[in-house]
Each structure stands twice: as C-alpha cells, then as structure tokens.
Amino acid sequence: MKNRILIVLICLIVSCAKKAPLIDSIEKTEFVPYPNNIESYESALEINSILLIASNGELEIANIIKKEWEDLTKSDIKIIKRSTNRGNLVIEIDKKFKSENNEAYLLDIDRKSILIKSSNDEGVYRAWQTLKQLIELRKHKEHPNFVPTGKILDYPEYKFRSTMLDVSRHFFNVDQLKRFIDLVSDYKINFLHLGLTNDQGWRIEIKSRPKLTLIGGKTQVGGGKGGYYSQKDYKDIVKYARNKFITIIPEVNIPGHTNAALSSYANLNCDGKLKKAYTGTNVGFSTLCNNSYTFKFIDDVIKEVSAITPGEYFHIGGDESHVTKPSDYLEFISKTSQIVNKYGKKVIGWDDIGVADITPNTVLQLWNITQKDKVVTNIEDLKHQDKGLKNISVGMKKGGDVLISPASKMYLDIKYDSLTKLGLNWPGYISLKTAYDWKIEKEFPQIPKSKIIGIEAPLWSETISTSEDIDYLTFPRLPAYSEIGWTNPGKREWKDFISRIASHRFLWEERKINYYPSPLVEW
Numbered sequence: 001m002k003n004r005i006l007i008v009l010i011c012l013i014v015s016c017a018k019k020a021p022l023i024d025s026i027e028k029t030e031f032v033p034y035p036n037n038i039e040s041y042e043s044a045l046e047i048n049s050i051l052l053i054a055s056n057g058e059l060e061i062a063n064i065i066k067k068e069w070e071d072l073t074k075s076d077i078k079i080i081k082r083s084t085n086r087g088n089l090v091i092e093i094d095k096k097f098k099s100e101n102n103e104a105y106l107l108d109i110d111r112k113s114i115l116i117k118s119s120n121d122e123g124v125y126r127a128w129q130t131l132k133q134l135i136e137l138r139k140h141k142e143h144p145n146f147v148p149t150g151k152i153l154d155y156p157e158y159k160f161r162s163t164m165l166d167v168s169r170h171f172f173n174v175d176q177l178k179r180f181i182d183l184v185s186d187y188k189i190n191f192l193h194l195g196l197t198n199d200q201g202w203r204i205e206i207k208s209r210p211k212l213t214l215i216g217g218k219t220q221v222g223g224g225k226g227g228y229y230s231q232k233d234y235k236d237i238v239k240y241a242r243n244k245f246i247t248i249i250p251e252v253n254i255p256g257h258t259n260a261a262l263s264s265y266a267n268l269n270c271d272g273k274l275k276k277a278y279t280g281t282n283v284g285f286s287t288l289c290n291n292s293y294t295f296k297f298i299d300d301v302i303k304e305v306s307a308i309t310p311g312e313y314f315h316i317g318g319d320e321s322h323v324t325k326p327s328d329y330l331e332f333i334s335k336t337s338q339i340v341n342k343y344g345k346k347v348i349g350w351d352d353i354g355v356a357d358i359t360p361n362t363v364l365q366l367w368n369i370t371q372k373d374k375v376v377t378n379i380e381d382l383k384h385q386d387k388g389l390k391n392i393s394v395g396m397k398k399g400g401d402v403l404i405s406p407a408s409k410m411y412l413d414i415k416y417d418s419l420t421k422l423g424l425n426w427p428g429y430i431s432l433k434t435a436y437d438w439k440i441e442k443e444f445p446q447i448p449k450s451k452i453i454g455i456e457a458p459l460w461s462e463t464i465s466t467s468e469d470i471d472y473l474t475f476p477r478l479p480a481y482s483e484i485g486w487t488n489p490g491k492r493e494w495k496d497f498i499s500r501i502a503s504h505r506f507l508w509e510e511r512k513i514n515y516y517p518s519p520l521v522e523w
C-alpha cells in the first residue's frame with residue numbers, strides 16, 4: 001500500500017513538473033499580418049523540445065526553415081525525410097490541400113509537435129513566417145521558451161503583396177538590398193519591384209550596351225558616385241529573394257525617366273547629342289527618341305534583363321512622359337509591350353499606360369492620386385488629383401488588371417507629418433493611421449475586386465541614401481500595408497493593429513532597424 005502511494009506521488013510530481021505554464025492563448029499573439037483563422041488549444045509547447053524537422057517534400061524548403069530556425073532559436077535542428085515521429089516539426093506537402101492558393105497553409109501546434117501543411121513550398125514558407133513571429137514575439141514575455149498551442153488556417157486576401165525600392169535616384173548596394181529583403185520578408189511580402197533605371201542613374205549591367213553602366217551608372221541625386229548591379233549581382237539578388245519566396249520585378253522605365261540612358265548613347269536622342277548627367281530631382285523632362293535605333297536598344301535591354309529574371313512580370317514604367325509626343329508615347333507603349341511579351345513576360349506599367357494600346361494581360365499600377373483634403377499650394381499638384389483613376393478606367397476596358405499603389409495612401413517615401421525630415425509630401429502626409437485605416441473596396445468602389453491583383457508600397461529614393469533612411473520610412477508603415485494585402489478587411493481594426501504593432505518594436509530592435517516611433521502607438 002505504502003509503495004503504491006509512493007508511486008502515485010512520484011507520478012504526480014513528474015507530471016506536474018512537465019506541465020506547461022499558463023501563457024496567453026494563441027489568438028492574443030501580436031501577429032502582423034494577422035492570420036485569417038485561429039483556434040486555440042489553450043496549452044503550450046516548449047520550443048526546445050523540437051529537435052527534428054520531418055518532411056515529406058523536397059529537402060530545399062526543409063533546409064531553408066532549418067537555417068532560419070537555428071538563427072532564431074540558437075539551437076540545432078536536424079532534418080529527416082518523412083517520419084511519423086512525434087516531437088517534431090512535420091512538413092507535409094499535400095497537393096490537394098487548398099490547391100487553388102499556393103500560399104494557403106495550416107499550422108497546427110499541439111503540446112508536443114508542430115505540423116505545417118500546404119499544397120507546396122510557398123505555403124510552407126508562409127506558415128514558417130507565422131511560426132517565426134510566434135516564437136519571436138514570446139521572447140520578451142514570461143516563459144519565453146513556450147509558445148501557445150492552436151490551429152491556424154490561413155491564406156492571403158491578395159496574391160500579390162509587393163514593395164518597391166528605387167535604386168536609381170540613390171544607389172543601394174547588394175548587401176543593403178539583401179537587408180531590405182530580410183526585413184520585408186518578415187511581413188509576408190512576396191514581390192520586390194526594383195526601379196533599375198531613371199534620369200539619375202542606370203543600375204543594371206547590359207552586356208550589349210556597356211556604356212549604360214560605365215557612364216549612366218556613375219552618379220545619383222546630389223552627384224554621389226552611384227553604382228550598378230552586374231548581371232551576376234542581379235542573379236544573386238534574385239536567388240536570395242527566391243529563398244524567402246519573394247519574386248523580383250525589374251523596372252526599365254520608358255520612354256521618359258531616361259536621362260541616364262540618353263547621357264550614355266547619343267543615338268537615343270533625336271538630335272544625336274549626348275545629354276549631360278542629371279543629379280537633381282525633377283521629373284518629366286526626358287524622353288527617348290522614336291527611331292529604329294531606340295527600338296533595337298529596348299529589345300536588347302528587355303532581352304538581357306528577361307533572361308536573368310525568372311519571375312513572370314516586367315515593369316516598363318511609362319509614367320510622366322511629359323515631353324514625349326502623344327503619338328510617340330502610344331507607339332512606345334504598344335511596341336515595348338510586344339517586346340516584353342515576346343520574351344515571355346507580362347507587362348506591368350504605371351497607370352499612365354492605360355491610355356495606350358496595351359495587351360490584355362497587362363497590369364496597371366494605380367499611383368496618381370493625391371489626398372482629397374490636401375491644400376494645393378503648387379499648381380503642379382493639380383495635375384495629379386485623381387488622374388490615376390481616369391487612366392485605370394480606360395485601361396480596364398482593354399482588359400488590364402490593377403495593382404493598388406495610390407500615392408495618397410501607400411507611398412513609403414512620403415513624410416509621416418510636417419516634422420518628418422526625410423521624404424516628400426506632394427500627395428499629402430501619410431501617418432501610420434492614414435497608411436492602415438482604409439479599405440480598398442470602399443476607397444475604390446469603381447474597381448471590381450476581380451480586377452485587383454494586389455497591393456504595392458513603393459519607396460522612391462530622392463531623399464534617402466542609407467539603410468537607416470530606408471528603415472525610417474518603411475517601418476512601421478510597411479507592416480500596415482502587408483496586413484492590408486494579407487488579412488481579410490473585416491478582420492482588420494486600427495486600435496487592434498496599433499496594440500499589436502507596438503510589440504514588433506522588439507523584433508525591430510533585435511534587427512537594429514531605425515524605425516519611426518509613431519506617436520500614435522504606445523511603444
């Protein structure tokens with residue numbers, strides 16, 4: 001009898017010692033973007049108990065997760081191919097699981113194991129990004145080694161969630177770009193658009209036109225030394241982004257925003273004379289000449305850039321061609337679109353191209369909108385207002401889809417308020433609330449949801465030249481945009497967002513991000 005009591009007592013002590021601590025349930029986690037379905041199991045899993053990744057899929061995705069897991073938890077994890085062992089992180093590729101959406105995933109965490117299920121690697125990676133936030137957000141709480149259990153079934157509102165970096169006005173080197181990719185990846189961004197050419201600099205090596213980088217790449221706004229990516233660099237960037245399931249979209253802007261090309265090759269100018277390098281910040285003063293030399297040039301450039309771009313899109317710019325003859329403009333857009341299609345890519349262009357003869361699979365990027373209550377101080381401002389919507393409505397009739405990027409709401413280079421030192425303010429100011437607290441369907445009822453492929457937040461670089469500058473304008477607004485792109489609008493709420501985003505400060509401090517401490521948030 002005595003022995004029995006002793007055994008029961010020992011069992012009790014052992015099971016008590018193993019009992020998970022009480023921690024906040026999973027839906028209280030400050031996820032950004034917030035997942036679309038969460039169910040709590042009201043218990044906890046000890047992260048250190050996960051020692052194996054068991055995967056039935058390709059080892060590539062398991063290896064990507066292994067590396068990021070080890071960086072995050074500072075402990076080793078091994079990979080085994082297919083196993084039913086408990087105590088693992090199980091990756092299950094199930095072709096039938098929500099196969100209509102590559103990014104849909106199930107993340108199921110119980111007291112002993114973690115299951116990630118998706119129809120493919122992309123969804124697995126999205127699940128990992130959610131799990132990574134769950135682990136990292138717990139690091140600053142009691143029982144930091146435990147995560148709450150529960151089931152997350154998640155998929156994005158929009159399949160296209162992008163940001164853009166203008167590497168022309170100021171050049172950012174490969175390491176700076178990789179850092180930017182790391183930071184935006186935390187927020188499930190899946191496209192990175194690179195503004196590779198503009199008046200102030202040509203940033204991509206074109207082997208058949210070496211002067212573009214030898215001359216056109218040698219300066220930037222303010223007259224600094226500029227720079228460019230060799231094709232080898234570019235491939236390295238594409239691969240780096242690919243490992244985070246981010247697709248690179250190259251932009252070669254035509255026919256305006258071309259002074260750097262016009263200063264490299266005389267034949268691109270109608271008078272046959274080279275332009276001087278431009279290091280100011282004006283727009284709309286340059287144009288390629290409509291001649292056969294130019295179209296051969298455009299073909300060569302698009303051929304070379306397409307060959308090193310695995311993604312399906314090619315951005316042809318097309319904005320603010322104020323000094324191009326209207327008939328020439330139409331010819332530029334239609335011929336260039338055909339060249340892009342010939343090299344197997346789909347065209348994206350700024351909304352201005354909606355007026356031209358676009359091909360039906362074209363994506364029109366809605367940008368040209370200023371805030372309704374903006375005080376117009378400059379006659380130039382009147383040109384914008386809602387010109388973008390006019391362009392889009394014409395372009396949609398020709399079959400174009402829409403990418404939502406209104407300058408009034410989504411431009412990362414716009415000042416937060418009148419005190420912000422960096423940035424511009426031509427469409428109005430963009431506080432964190434202005435960035436987050438709106439709904440696409442309410443703002444643009446004239447654009448059918450079926451026509452919208454997603455969102456993009458562009459970061460123009462007239463006023464920024466360092467990674468610290470990039471950080472300041474990007475955080476906390478980019479996470480706000482990521483949630484607009486990912487989370488169902490019915491599940492988004494401003495007050496809730498600012499209470500969650502406050503905790504992301506810990507993640508940003510860990511990564512040494514120079515974020516803007518918006519006074520609207522209690523950090």
Ligand code: TNX
Nearest residue numbers: 283319350367411413424460
């Ligand atoms: C407008 S957005 C531009 C850019 C500028 C930006 C500054 C667009 C298609 N054109 O050339 O850099 O405003 O906010």
